[in-house]
Amino acid sequence: xxxxxxxxxxxxxxxxxxxxxxxxxxxxxxxxxxxxxxxxxxxxxxxxxxxxxxxxxxxxxxxxxxxxxxxxxxxxxxxxxxxxxxxxxxxxxxxxxxxxxxxxxxxxxxxxxxxxxxxxxxxxxxxxxxxxxxxxxxxxxxxxxxxxxxxxxxxxxxxxxxxxxxxxxxxxxxxxxxxxxxxxxxxxxxxxxxxxxxxxxxxxxxxxxxxxxxxxx
Amino acid sequence: xxxxxxxxxxxxxxxxxxxxxxxxxxxxxxxxxxxxxxxxxxxxxxxxxxxxxxxxxxxxxxxxxxxxxxxxxxxxxxxxxxxxxxxxxxxxxxxxxxxxxxxxxxxxxxxxxxxxxxxxxxxxxxxxxxxxxxxxxxxxxxxxxxxxxxxxxxxxxxxxxxxxxxxxxxxxxxxxxxxxxxxxxxxxxxxxxxxxxxxxxxxxxxxxxxxxxxxxx
DNA sequence: CGACAGGTGCTTGTATACAAGTACTGTCCG
DNA sequence: CGGACAGTACTTGTATACAAGCACCTGTCG
Numbered sequence: 001x002x003x004x005x006x007x008x009x010x011x012x013x014x015x016x017x018x019x020x021x022x023x024x025x026x027x028x029x030x031x032x033x034x035x036x037x038x039x040x041x042x043x044x045x046x047x048x049x050x051x052x053x054x055x056x057x058x059x060x061x062x063x064x065x066x067x068x069x070x071x072x073x074x075x076x077x078x079x080x081x082x083x084x085x086x087x088x089x090x091x092x093x094x095x096x097x098x099x100x101x102x103x104x105x106x107x108x109x110x111x112x113x114x115x116x117x118x119x120x121x122x123x124x125x126x127x128x129x130x131x132x133x134x135x136x137x138x139x140x141x142x143x144x145x146x147x148x149x150x151x152x153x154x155x156x157x158x159x160x161x162x163x164x165x166x167x168x169x170x171x172x173x174x175x176x177x178x179x180x181x182x183x184x185x186x187x188x189x190x191x192x193x194x195x196x197x198x199x200x201x202x203x204x205x206x207x208x209x210x211x212x213x214x215x216x217x
Numbered sequence: 218x219x220x221x222x223x224x225x226x227x228x229x230x231x232x233x234x235x236x237x238x239x240x241x242x243x244x245x246x247x248x249x250x251x252x253x254x255x256x257x258x259x260x261x262x263x264x265x266x267x268x269x270x271x272x273x274x275x276x277x278x279x280x281x282x283x284x285x286x287x288x289x290x291x292x293x294x295x296x297x298x299x300x301x302x303x304x305x306x307x308x309x310x311x312x313x314x315x316x317x318x319x320x321x322x323x324x325x326x327x328x329x330x331x332x333x334x335x336x337x338x339x340x341x342x343x344x345x346x347x348x349x350x351x352x353x354x355x356x357x358x359x360x361x362x363x364x365x366x367x368x369x370x371x372x373x374x375x376x377x378x379x380x381x382x383x384x385x386x387x388x389x390x391x392x393x394x395x396x397x398x399x400x401x402x403x404x405x406x407x408x409x410x411x412x413x414x415x416x417x418x419x420x421x422x423x424x425x426x427x428x429x430x431x432x433x434x
Numbered sequence: 435c436g437a438c439a440g441g442t443g444c445t446t447g448t449a450t451a452c453a454a455g456t457a458c459t460g461t462c463c464g
Numbered sequence: 465c466g467g468a469c470a471g472t473a474c475t476t477g478t479a480t481a482c483a484a485g486c487a488c489c490t491g492t493c494g
Contacts, residue, residue, distance in 0.1 A: 014444085014445075015445085015446070016444090016445085024478080024479085025478060025479040025480070026446095026478095026479080026480085027477080027478055027479065027480090028477080028478070028479095030248075030446085030447095031247075031248065031251055034248055034251060034252065035251065035252075035255060038252060038255060044446075045445090045446085046445085046446055046447070046484095046485080047445055047446055047447085047484070047485045047486055048445065048446080048485090048486065048487095049444090049445055049446080050445090050446080058343070059343070062341070062343045062344045062347070065287075065290070065294075065341055065344050066287060066344050066347055066348075068290070069286045069287045069289075069290030069291075070282075070283060070286045070287070072286070072290070073282070073285070073286030073289070073290070074286075077282075124279070124282055126275070126276070126279045127279045127282050127283050130279070130283055130347075130351045131283075134347045231474085231475075232475085232476070233474090233475085241448080241449085242448060242449045242450070243448095243449080243450085243476095244447080244448055244449065244450090245447080245448070245449095247476085247477095261476075262475090262476085263454095263455080263475085263476055263477070264454070264455040264456055264475055264476055264477085265455090265456065265457095265475065265476080266456095266474090266475055266476080267475085267476080
């Protein structure tokens with residue numbers, strides 16, 4: 001729910017409320033929040049509250065750098081003979097990406113699977129897991145970008161370009177295409193930030209505080 | 218204690234024992250184990266027990282790939298003017314690495330600080346945090362390697378070589394030196410594994426079981 | 435009218451009790 | 465002699481009670 005922005009950045013999370021709505025006690029909720037906090041998706045302030053972390057442009061940049069470094073290195077490490085099973089999987093994936101009427105969340109799943117498959121071609125599928133765990137802020141920024149212009153077609157075309165270069169054995173072209181593709185996120189972010197500044201962190205030293213609010217029951 | 222091998226790979230961890238020896242209740246112990254489990258340093262088997270994970274050569278290779286990709290990419294991203302404060306810090310660090318009678322743990326701390334400082338030169342100090350969290354298996358393998366031959370001098374020389382290339386602006390040489398340095402780990406691992414196979418994972422499908430043992434009180 | 439102390443209601447942090455499951459051991463029974 | 469079976473001692477998983485602290489509200493006193 002944090003990743004899909006159903007819980008928006010900045011939202012307050014109460015362990016008690018979550019426990020009640022999920023029908024469990026605070027313990028498993030709390031243990032889950034600890035894991036989310038380690039990924040940087042949730043911030044816990046003792047005696048104050050837990051919050052969905054705002055999208056931090058610095059953390060987005062960090063994740064972008066990490067991801068680009070790893071994916072480009074994987075391209076350099078491609079073996080001469082590519083696994084045909086994975087190639088077929090990637091082709092099927094690409095075809096589904098270009099279907100009409102594709103939902104955004106479905107596209108994200110395909111996107112994720114595509115990049116992971118690419119890593120598996122060079123035998124580094126497990127390294128993708130680490131990257132995936134570190135790029136929570138990046139993913140949320142990407143979602144914000146797609147919610148704005150809602151045109152996954154451009155990205156699908158870029159995916160095909162990368163795949164064709166990889167399948168054709170042109171590592172240099174693949175690297176260029178991958179770099180262009182991954183950096184497309186940045187051009188989106190500033191636009192989103194002008195649109196919805198409340199979703200982004202400005203000063204990391206600001207901490208949230210509790211407010212008593214009165215609502216109609 | 219897991220990273221420094223004071224708790225050896227394969228050791229059984231009891232939440233109750235840890236809680237008693239640390240003077241706290243199971244709750245904070247358990248929450249800590251969850252974090253260690255996410256880093257892959259501890260494995261928890263429900264209703265069976267928790268164990269320090271054995272060094273998994275596959276995970277060592279994954280961490281090595283990730284680390285190499287990130288550190289080499291950082292070298293490519295060095296700005297023309299390097300921060301003099303960080304340069305001084307690195308120089309001091311190098312000098313201390315070559316002191317006589319340096320303890321192994323002290324060397325590891327200097328090693329870690331050196332690589333992190335190198336990343337900060339290109340403004341990617343935060344990305345190092347993610348790499349550091351993912352390379353627990355790698356670090357344990359490196360410690361095993363150093364406990365065997367106990368000659369950090371070679372690595373200290375390699376560090377100086379990398380630094381001189383960076384300070385001299387020769388990115389290509391820096392890349393080569395860094396790659397050689399990072400891959401030195403692999404040559405060590407097989408030797409260690411022949412020596413102490415019980416520290417390494419062989420088949421990931423094997424799970425530990427409980428045994429009732431009788432000990433003298 | 436203003437300052438201040440205490441009460442209230444929330445938050446997360448910790449301790450503890452109990453539940454569910456595993457593995458071994460001794461005993462009973464055929 | 466061998467197998468079924470209850471009992472024991474441990475494991476982790478979950479629920480719950482209490483502790484410590486923050487922010488606000490409110491009554492009281494000057």
